[in-house]
Amino acid sequence: MVKRIVLIKDTAATGPDTTRDFYNRFLDGIREHKLLDEIMVVRAADLGYYGHGLVVKIMPNNIVYHNVQNTDIERIIKSTIEKNQILDDLILNEKPKQIKVALRNCGLIDPENINDYIAHDGYKALSNVLLEFTPEKVIDELKKSGLRGRGGAGYPTWMKWKACRASRSNPKYIICNADEGDPGAYMDRSILEGDPYSIIEGMMIAAYAVGASKGYFYIRAEYPLAVQRIDEALTKCREVGLLGENILDSKFSFDIDIRLGAGAFVCGEETALMASIEGKRGTPHPRPPYPTGSGLWGQPTVINNVETLANVPYILCYGGDNFAKIGTNSSKGTKVFAVTGKIKNSGLVEVPMGIPLKEIIYDICGGTISGKDVKAVQTGGPSGGVIPNKNLDVLVDYDNLQKMGSIMGSGGMIVMDTDDCMVDIAKFYLGFCVEESCGKCAPCRIGGFQILQILNRITEGKGKIEDLATLKRIAVSMQKASLCGLGQNAPNPVVSTLNYFEEEYKEHIINKRCRAGKCVALLTYTIIQEKCKKCALCFTNCPVKAISGNRETGYKIDQSLCTKCGKCKEVCKFKAVSKE
Amino acid sequence: MSKFNKDTIIAIHNQETAEQPDYISVGMSACGIAAGAQEVYDVFAKQIKSRNFTIKLRKCGCAGMCYAEPLVEVKANGMPVVTYGRVTEEIAQLILEKHVANSILVNDCVVNIR
Numbered sequence: 001m002v003k004r005i006v007l008i009k010d011t012a013a014t015g016p017d018t019t020r021d022f023y024n025r026f027l028d029g030i031r032e033h034k035l036l037d038e039i040m041v042v043r044a045a046d047l048g049y050y051g052h053g054l055v056v057k058i059m060p061n062n063i064v065y066h067n068v069q070n071t072d073i074e075r076i077i078k079s080t081i082e083k084n085q086i087l088d089d090l091i092l093n094e095k096p097k098q099i100k101v102a103l104r105n106c107g108l109i110d111p112e113n114i115n116d117y118i119a120h121d122g123y124k125a126l127s128n129v130l131l132e133f134t135p136e137k138v139i140d141e142l143k144k145s146g147l148r149g150r151g152g153a154g155y156p157t158w159m160k161w162k163a164c165r166a167s168r169s170n171p172k173y174i175i176c177n178a179d180e181g182d183p184g185a186y187m188d189r190s191i192l193e194g195d196p197y198s199i200i201e202g203m204m205i206a207a208y209a210v211g212a213s214k215g216y217f218y219i220r221a222e223y224p225l226a227v228q229r230i231d232e233a234l235t236k237c238r239e240v241g242l243l244g245e246n247i248l249d250s251k252f253s254f255d256i257d258i259r260l261g262a263g264a265f266v267c268g269e270e271t272a273l274m275a276s277i278e279g280k281r282g283t284p285h286p287r288p289p290y291p292t293g294s295g296l297w298g299q300p301t302v303i304n305n306v307e308t309l310a311n312v313p314y315i316l317c318y319g320g321d322n323f324a325k326i327g328t329n330s331s332k333g334t335k336v337f338a339v340t341g342k343i344k345n346s347g348l349v350e351v352p353m354g355i356p357l358k359e360i361i362y363d364i365c366g367g368t369i370s371g372k373d374v375k376a377v378q379t380g381g382p383s384g385g386v387i388p389n390k391n392l393d394v395l396v397d398y399d400n401l402q403k404m405g406s407i408m409g410s411g412g413m414i415v416m417d418t419d420d421c422m423v424d425i426a427k428f429y430l431g432f433c434v435e436e437s438c439g440k441c442a443p444c445r446i447g448g449f450q451i452l453q454i455l456n457r458i459t460e461g462k463g464k465i466e467d468l469a470t471l472k473r474i475a476v477s478m479q480k481a482s483l484c485g486l487g488q489n490a491p492n493p494v495v496s497t498l499n500y501f502e503e504e505y506k507e508h509i510i511n512k513r514c515r516a517g518k519c520v521a522l523l524t525y526t527i528i529q530e531k532c533k534k535c536a537l538c539f540t541n542c543p544v545k546a547i548s549g550n551r552e553t554g555y556k557i558d559q560s561l562c563t564k565c566g567k568c569k570e571v572c573k574f575k576a577v578s579k580e
Numbered sequence: 581m582s583k584f585n586k587d588t589i590i591a592i593h594n595q596e597t598a599e600q601p602d603y604i605s606v607g608m609s610a611c612g613i614a615a616g617a618q619e620v621y622d623v624f625a626k627q628i629k630s631r632n633f634t635i636k637l638r639k640c641g642c643a644g645m646c647y648a649e650p651l652v653e654v655k656a657n658g659m660p661v662v663t664y665g666r667v668t669e670e671i672a673q674l675i676l677e678k679h680v681a682n683s684i685l686v687n688d689c690v691v692n693i694r
Contacts, residue, residue, distance in 0.1 A: 046691040059660050193610060225609065248586055
């Protein structure tokens with residue numbers, strides 16, 4: 001009978017993978033000690049540790065050794081495995097960096113089975129709230145928890161609820177904003193698909209607290225599986241009386257409908273979202289009046305983000321105080337980030353507020369794929385900004401990111417390495433916002449387009465140094481005069497890259513050079529004659545016949561014909577093609 | 581089904597947490613399905629039926645480890661809960677033959693254990 005499982009993985013960032021070699025040695029050791037029947041040795045694919053050399057994890061004791069050498073095998077078997085003694089010089093005592101609150105059930109429960117949700121404390125919060133709490137007490141508990149909106153702006157949730165509760169008009173509405181549109185952010189989708197009941201429960205608690213009788217899911221149509229799972233969950237809830245009249249034998253009645261977003265980014269903005277639900281064109285209108293006073297169909301409305309609502313049952317189930325223990329003074333709880341880009345382990349991470357950005361990038365996600373340096377991290381999607389490598393020590397919460405000229409946003413985190421061009425990144429986000437601008441107000445419609453034109457010019461090598469001042473001027477007017485968050489924040493990527501990487505902009509303009517080699521128009525491919533072996537590989541592979549010459553005289557690239565596809569550099573075996 | 585009240589919720593909770601059956605759980609969010617989770621799920625479903633395994637097969641959402649999709653979590657034979665990553669149809673076969681049938685973990689696929 002196997003008593004222990006030993007997992008082995010080489011986590012060193014550089015050098016060849018020695019997992020297999022070490023595994024064989026370890027197995028030999030186990031064989032020598034005649035422990036083959038009791039110990040199972042397994043090569044792991046990943047243990048969640050990076051840059052710790054050879055890691056050995058012993059289960060079920062959950063002992064983790066790091067930087068293990070071949071010479072340590074004997075010691076580990078003799079003391080830890082045979083006598084249960086822990087080797088202090090090898091032990092890795094690292095607290096888990098992730099805390100799962102919003103994602104507590106994701107990947108754990110069956111999203112299509114309500115009983116499984118109930119087994120994981122589902123509807124416990126709701127039954128407590130409906131039968132024992134007054135609405136004021138619910139709002140108080142939220143206040144104690146310090147929960148702030150996870151959709152981007154970070155407005156305290158309890159204040160929203162309180163303002164809506166104070167409105168005299170009836171009926172009131174609850175809207176779940178599931179129109180997740182930031183490029184590279186998908187935490188809401190994950191919760192909608194993995195734990196639909198918790199969002200529904202969160203909405204019900206919100207409805208009880210503010211006195212609403214009707215709720216809406218506003219989900220983007222690009223999430224068909226999310227829509228399907230939410231729809232099935234709602235049907236199930238109606239079947240067992242968790243939605244409808246007199247829920248759980250209380251006086252509370254509530255029902256929820258789904259509305260699909262047709263794919264406009266601006267509909268994630270709350271006033272545009274409500275217009276869309278009302279069947280109007282999805283364009284924003286000025287606030288105030290705020291939705292909590294006059295929202296959907298002119299009635300008081302609370303709009304909360306998916307992740308915010310997923311936190312609510314947790315707070316009411318385990319207490320606002322417990323939630324407030326996680327995080328920093330101004331930002332409580334955890335935040336889910338979708339880490340993507342040039343990162344080794346892309347995916348969702350849920351970390352307590354106030355964790356250093358560095359730990360997310362290196363300790364949880366394992367650094368960049370290429371092993372090159374991180375150049376910058378873009379947070380907050382197209383409304384956010386970049387955080388340069390030198391500031392990776394920043395503690396991630398709402399206020400700190402704002403000080404850095406970025407925002408928390410919905411939690412997208414795009415990692416860039418030294419192969420990424422900052423002007424190109426700014427251009428990408430601006431292009432996104434120009435495409436998504438609804439066109440209602442001039443600063444956003446015209447300003448965005450003008451900035452994009454200038455950026456295009458710069459990346460084509462036609463920029464002028466005065467352009468930088470113009471960029472800043474347009475950005476300020478957009479920030480001050482746009483109608484909604486989309487236009488106000490659209491220039492943020494430009495402002496923040498200009499702030500941290502002005503050098504790179506100047507290089508593009510003055511030296512006509514892109515150091516990352518991204519801006520195609522600024523590149524020149526040349527053949528380094530000293531290294532060229534005249535093999536003719538580039539000559540035969542050039543798709544536009546821009547390379548001329550023969551095997552005696554050597555080869556030359558005709559710049560007027562070259563389309564800078566990079567094929568010649570790719571095929572050259574002697575590194576004789578340079579790209580600058 | 582009759583209408584739930586507080587007692588039914590407590591009863592379901594107690595009943596569900598009392599039994600701790602062995603299971604194979606496949607991550608079936610859009611990300612997992614895109615990486616091939618449906619095919620993996622089908623292999624498990626077919627094999628469990630044809631070979632009369634008693635283990636329960638279920639779906640779950642995304643656990644956040646997108647780089648290692650499709651993810652399969654296995655709890656079997658009193659061993660710790662093991663998560664396998666980048667599971668293919670072949671690896672799914674191995675998981676059944678080795679892990680479920682013979683309590684041997686599959687090499688080079690484990691991404692988490694708890």
